Amino acid sequence: MxxxxxxxxxxxxxxxxxxxxxxxxxxxxxxxxxxxxxxxxxxxxxxxxxxxxxxxxxxxxxxxFPDRLALAAAVFDENIAELEDAMREGGTIAVLFERVIDQASVSTAFIRLLSEQQNDQRARDIAARFEALLDRLRQEDQAAGRIGIHVEQLDVEIAVSMLAHELAFTPPERKPVVADRARRLFALAFAPR
The missing domain is CATH 1.10.10 (Arc Repressor Mutant, subunit A)
Structure with a gap:
């Protein structure tokens, strides 16, 4: 038994x-x-x-996660951690754009939730962490001659924000076309002069 x-x-x-x-x-x-x-x-x-x-x-x-925003913040915290890891060695703004395209395509709802709550401290903390990563990449790209010295921190922030926001509101079948057009626009705007 x-x-x-x-x-x-x-x-x-x-x-x-x-x-x-x-x-x-x-x-x-x-x-x-x-x-x-x-x-x-x-x-x-x-x-x-x-x-x-x-x-x-x-x-x-x-x-x-006491609310949707706490959950969205946790998702973006993971996204930023992945970006930071990927950008540790050999990271560039161009590579970051590719990662943002990938993340934005699957994080549409979270982008909407966070963009609606920009004044919440959790959203501001995520934004500050992301901005620090963008600034480091911008400086490294400028030092290596990959982007022009005319490119400022705010330029990169606006470019990434526009890219993520546009992809968040683009129908899935059009996302590849929009991402490709954005790549071309940013490459032209950021090129050394």
Missing amino acids: STSRPRPDAATRSTSNRGPAAADENRRALIAAAREIYSEDGPDAPFNAVAKRAGVGQGTLYRH
């Missing part, structure tokens, strides 16, 4: 309370689920759908 308990199925395991040990895993699952949900359904997708997709309870969702 066996005394072992039956193993719970995947659905039972994913929603069982594993306590504080699961906090990081739950947070990652919520962010991944949010990317999927908002990519599929846009910024008005039900907030509780994120918890369901992540396989956690609503309490866990609200404990990590």
Whole structure:
């Protein structure tokens, strides 16, 4: 006679309370689920759908992210971390534009959420971190002669903002065309003179 308990199925395991040990895993699952949900359904997708997709309870969702903006900030925090890692060695503004194109294409809902809350401290913190990365890349590109010395920090910020915003509001089938046109415009505007 066996005394072992039956193993719970995947659905039972994913929603069982594993306590504080699961906090990081739950947070990652919520962010991944949010990317999927908002990519599929846009910024008005039900907030509780994120918890369901992540396989956690609503309490866990609200404990990590009390509102949509907190969740959007977490997604962008990850995006910026990825950009910072990718730009550590050999990063250029041109490479950054490519990454922004990739991220903007799947982060449309989050771009909308953050742009509507620009005065929120979380949005300002993300913006400041991103601006610091842009400024470093601009200075490195100018020192290497890849972009003109006429290019100022605000020029790069506006270019990236325009690119991300335009892609966020462009129908999926037109995004490649818009991204290509933006690449050409920025290459001309930033070229050394």
